[in-house]
Amino acid sequence: MxxxxxxxxxxxxxxxxxxxxxxxxxxxxxxxxxxxxxxxxxxxxxxxxxxxxxxxxxxxxxxxxxxxxxxxxxxxxxxxxxxxxxxxxxxxxxxxxxxxxxxxxxxxxxxxxxxxxxxxxxxxxxxxxxxxxxxxxxxxxxxxxxxxxxxxxxxxxxxxxxxxxxxxxIWEEETIKALGEELRKSDDMVMELVEELDRLRSEVEELKEKSSI
Incomplete structure (x- = not known):
């Protein structure tokens, strides 16, 4: 459970x-x-x-x-x-x-x-x-x-x-900048994954439409 x-x-x-x-x-x-x-x-x-x-x-x-x-x-x-x-x-x-x-x-x-x-x-x-x-x-x-x-x-x-x-x-300025840059990379990766999921979803929908014809 x-x-x-x-x-x-x-x-x-x-x-x-x-x-x-x-x-x-x-x-x-x-x-x-x-x-x-x-x-x-x-x-x-x-x-x-x-x-x-x-x-x-x-x-x-x-x-x-x-x-x-x-x-x-x-x-x-x-x-x-x-x-x-x-x-x-x-x-x-x-x-x-x-x-x-x-x-x-x-x-x-x-x-x-x-x-x-x-x-x-x-x-x-x-x-x-x-x-x-x-x-x-x-x-x-x-x-x-x-x-x-x-x-x-x-x-x-x-x-x-x-x-x-x-x-x-309150962190040192250099640490904040470095962490911010790395977190930005993480956020970019998230967006790439979202875009990839959208692309795959579109392909699935296209395949469904083709198979129903």
Whole structure:
């Protein structure tokens, strides 16, 4: 039985399909843009929990990242909390099954978790051990607060904090221009696909007319 259509399901599908198209256009660069968006988004989300610059304990950090994920439709829980690391798992992704259409959206989780760790704990190294997006039964994420060779991961450190009264979503002009150009390419591809569908539809109609003669 299919899930009942809802605004959340629709939005998740819309985002993942656009991300899929974006990935086709940009290739490996798409993850970089998702990463930057996640870092900015994470700082904005932090404002719902505490004042900027406040240091958190590992337990506070774990509770926040799980709460923020579950608040947007995920199914996360804490499995381990240590002084140097936190491990969380999930049985469901905020993007639902649609995330399988755009696995690089997992970079959003990495950069949100890593950015927050950098700002609140002084350092973050994130390893996405398991991912629903690539066929695993669930997600498992390890976040380290100190440099370690124990396992691989993406390092987040020295991430600037937006000044008071500032907006974390105000990006550097060069980044905006580059992203705008790449998004324009994505939009052009969409229009080409629409035109191709129209052409195919016309051909089908012509074939129908010919077969009815």
């Amino acid at each position: 299919r899930d009942k259509l809802s605004g959340t399901i629709f939005l998740s599908k819309l985002i993942t399909q656009y991300a899929h198209l974006h990935n086709r256009t940009l290739g490996s660069k798409a993850e970089g843009y998702i990463q930057q968006l996640g870092i900015k988004t994470g700082e904005w989300i932090e404002s719902f929990y505490d004042e900027k610059g406040t240091h958190w304990t590992p337990d506070q950090y774990a509770r926040v990242i799980v709460d923020l994920k579950n608040s947007i439709g995920g199914h996360f829980h804490i499995t381990e909390v240590h002084e140097d690391r936190v491990i969380v798992k999930a049985e469901g992704c905020p993007f639902g099954e649609a995330v399988k259409d755009a696995p690089h959206l997992c970079m959003m989780t990495s950069s949100v978790f890593g950015g927050i760790a950098s700002r609140r704990m002084g350092y973050g190294k994130v390893n996405l051990r398991k991912r629903i997006a690539v066929g695993d039964a669930g997600c498992e994420v390890a976040i380290y607060f100190q440099p370690t060779d124990e396992e691989e991961g993406i390092v987040y450190e020295n991430i600037p904090i937006t000044p008071e009264q500032g907006d974390p979503f």
